Amino acid sequence: MSKEITKPQQFCKVQTQWADDESAQFNQEQKDLLASLYEGEISKLSQGKIVTGRVIKADNDGVLVDIGFKSYGLIPPYEFSKLDLQKITPGSDIEVMLEDLENVDGNVSLSYEQAKAMRAWDTIMKLFEEGKPVEGIVTHKVKGGLSVDIGIPAFLPGSQVDLQRVADFDQFVGQPITAYIIKVNKKRGNVIISRRKFLNELRSESRKKILGTLSENQIIQGIVKNITNYGVFIDIGGVDGLLHITDMTWGRIAHPSELVRIGDKITVKVLSFDKDNEKISLGMKQLTENPWDKVAEGLTLGSKVKGKISSITDYGFFVEIQKGVEGLVHISEISWTDRIDNLHKHFKPGDEIEAVIVSIDKDNRRMSLSIKQLQDNPWKQVSDRFKVGQIVKGPITNITDFGVFIQLMPGIDGLVHISDLSWTEHIAHPADVFKRGQEVEAVILGIDEQNKRVSLGIKQLTPDPWATIELSYPVGSTVEGEVSKIINFGAFVKLPNGIEGLVHISELSDQNVEKVEDVLKVGQKRQFRVIKISKEDHKLGLSLKTNDFVPEKTKEKTSSAPKRGPVKTKSEEMAAKPKSLLQIELEKHAARQKTAADEQANEDKE
Template sequence: MDEKDSILNEEQTESDVQHDIQAGDNTEVETVEVEDIQQSDENVQSSHIEAEQQPAEDQIPAEDTVSEDDEDDIMFSDETENLLEAYDETLRDFEEGEIVKGVVIKIDRDEVMIDVGYKSEGYIPISEFGTDPDGTPRVKVGDAVDVYLLRKEDQDGLVVLSKEIADQKIVWDRIAEAHERGDSIQGRITKRIKGGLKVEIDNVKAFLPASQVELRPVQNFDKYIGKSLDMKVIKLSKRRRNIVLSRRVILEEERESKRQATLSTLEVGQVRDGIVKNITQFGAFIDLGGVDGLLHKSDMSWGRVNHPSEVVAVGDKVEVMILSVDAEASKISLGMKQKFADPWLSVETKYPIDSIVTGKVVSIVDYGAFIELEPGVEGLIHVSEMSWTRRVPHPSKVLKKGDEVQAKVLDIDPNKQKISLGLKQLQMNPWEALADRYPVGSKIIGRVRNLTDFGAFIEIEEGIDGLIHVSDLSWAKRAMNPSDVLKEGDQVEAIVLSIDPEKQRVSLGLKQIEPDPWIQVPEKYAIGSVVTGRIVNITNFGAFAKLEEGVEGLIHISELDEKHVDNPNEVVSIGDELELKVISLDPEERRIGLSLKEVKSDQERTVVNQYNDETRNDRTTLADVVGNSLKQPKDEEQEATEQDKTE
């Protein structure tokens, strides 16, 4: 290994660089390409080796050489010797391995002669000075340059110098000082490599990891190539000639400085300019200058905001109001709508009740449609307020988002920010004229539209239904199922019992078509009378018998038979025609008590009585038989006696 190789530590390998870079940054990085550095150093090395191998006379000007013939003729005086000794003393200040000042005194095609104030000059390959794009060397006679003293004297008596090593050592010293003090240093981005960017600080190569370029991940690294950036050294190894840089550290420091400066001046109520930095589902983050604030979507506008992107976009410059500041938690709430007056403060004046308003449908939900009257002011048309007569299954069947509609203001609640609107109120209410068309007591004919447990809905006309309650299906007291009497789709005749236009209700009656049979029940079904009835319903407590249309009586289980009955079905069946005895009557409650066992008892009693009556006159009693049987022998004996006497 020669002198220059020792100084430049050319034993560094690519794996060494990779190891140190990864130790300095957690992200995946690529090794700094050291081939360029090594090639440059090899060029310097070869140049110096060639310079040392050249004959001494090629490096020393001809006019400074002395021929052998003249050598014996030169005589040095004592004064000359003293001067040479003094000159030698000045040379003792030079130490190998130092950077010394020199002056360019001559430029050849391949070399530059440098006078460093030593007893002999030194030569440096012209390639170490570099060239301009047109090939002109970047050095001229008279230039003062810093050079590195490799050796005071080679075998030819020349000083061995290097400008490249001097330049690198100066730069390395400057980089090391910046690293130690934490100062920034400027470098030029030269190449995109795996894991980051290659940087040149003067003629020293360094590495900028991808994670250290910006505060946020970078998608396009090519835009940095050729740019000079301020960076900080975060990893330094002179032995391995490894330098890792960070630009993000500087940006973070600048951001923190700006953040603190901004926070110290923020006050609630201030209006500030900011840049939209990021957009989320719930709002947008605004950069106020080093510190971010949240602009929630509910604070973007007094109107409806479905997504923040409807109001702002990334990069937009916006004007916002400071709503709250939490310096410790670094939380800032911002608002845009607060710059303007709350429109709800004047809604009662602008939209009085019963007034007709115009708006746009902005949202449709299951229970209605929201109408925007102005930005920030919306009213609701409930589904029940869309039509007087139509059954609206969903608001979308009547309105579509974006429709311009007129509506009537029904109610306003500024505190809850609610306005109730009506669509049907713009038309005549057919329920108000219904009583004129169908007065109470009149007959109507309608279609059975729906059956429920409590009655049947009859469609009187399109959109208007009347209800026949289960209690108005029959005059019978017993509750019955509407499906036992009516079927969906049937055309029926009913009586209008009542109309309530406000509640939109019509009560109908089916039993009222015929007179109330219970008026004559006390006369027709007196207590003790025997009637004929048909079993129409059986319960666990007895059986109901239909005496006539609208009149039914109950045969209690205890009145079914003389013997104990557990189940009425053991005695009677649906459809049986029976003779029954009326045992109780309550016309007001429409109740008739019937008895099957009483009829059976009466029938048995009648049969016995009838039998007795029929046999009383012609039946022979035992006494008569016995008496006759006793009398006949006596008479025969007397007759015989008398006959004997006669004889």
């Protein structure tokens, strides 16, 4: 900004003449008048007083004010809010506090902020004592609430901003509000206000009017105040009514927010009204006719219908076949053969589908639909095409830890349980032996059409080697075997026909053995003697001992009922119980000791 320069020719020359006569002297009366006028003006401009001045200009440097003194006062801009500055114009009047008639720079020192605070405190204390509300402007957010200009900064706690919890305080910044003063500390300059208290008072007056005129079946308008999972709270003029989710639409919705939003103005019907407890139930769907009353006569059991998926749940999905009329397709009614665990992978809301009506209840507004019944049940063909004992071949469709699934026909799988994979192999997991897509043969062991199950077996393709174990490896015979696995108490040995037998650590040598690895190694082939056979338990006992062997009788399963004999003693019952391998070995050792003693006695006699 350029400055105006005063040129010498702009000055004028003034001639002064001082009179020496007595006419220039003031008499006493004039002196007294001048003194009184001076004292009167000075008393008005005393330090600490509030005076009214005229705004000369207002800019970024501040507000220049004329209070009728010899110089102007400049008030710094930080003492004014944005709203204050918008109201101030050159020529307008303004109240200021006179801090100093003449500061170090020879200028008048003024303060708008102190004058405003002094006036405000008078008003605040008066309103607080009389219990009246105060008006102010929200200036900005602070920790825990809002700062409100009511002449001085006042604190509005977040819990006192509205009747309901407020998540976004920014919406109030710059807005005028009315609130009650709930706490004042003039010494510290603190004022706490409550807008909630003021709104509650207004609400209470409005509630009385509404409750006096409200009646059932009355149609009214309200504003959506809050949305929950179970419904919507509607403000109907100071009173809250509940619009339950089941009363929002004749159709089905997952959440009320699908139809309304907070702040929406909607029309509702009063369903019930409890004046004593001030509970109001509202309905929105009741404003229209029940579509189930007009369900077409063509919607009967077995008829085919088309519609769009309106919502998906864990147990099925709902299909809207008419406006407000929905049917449920249960997850079990989607496919005859496919195992569907996650409906969201196969369907989505809005998909159009065709289904068959399997049940309908117009009174309770319920309808069950089925997709799979659009086609014939393939399980009805299973009993016709397959028989127990039949050998089938197909690809492996799935492998689990309990077995493998083999496809018999499109949509029909049979299960080979892990126990039916091999007579002799110990399979930890089917995936160690089989792969998806691999073609395999199996024998049908059973068909359960009702439960949709087909049991298969792979090991049944070959004879059970345990059925002829006594002929192949009789007790006492010697057989070659390969050590397949070593454990703490012995070793497993695989025989030529695939059967595995166990040689206990006590049967490894005539001498005491501490570790199995000292005698046998995995993969090593040795000659073993068969000492025990149990066809029923699929167990075969082997031995490496070279001393005399006393064979055990092979266990046989008898179907005849036991003969009733005399009551056995406790010692006889214990003797009749199955003996452990350790007991057998101890008895053998005792027998050998007795034989050796008898032979020594005979030699002594001779």
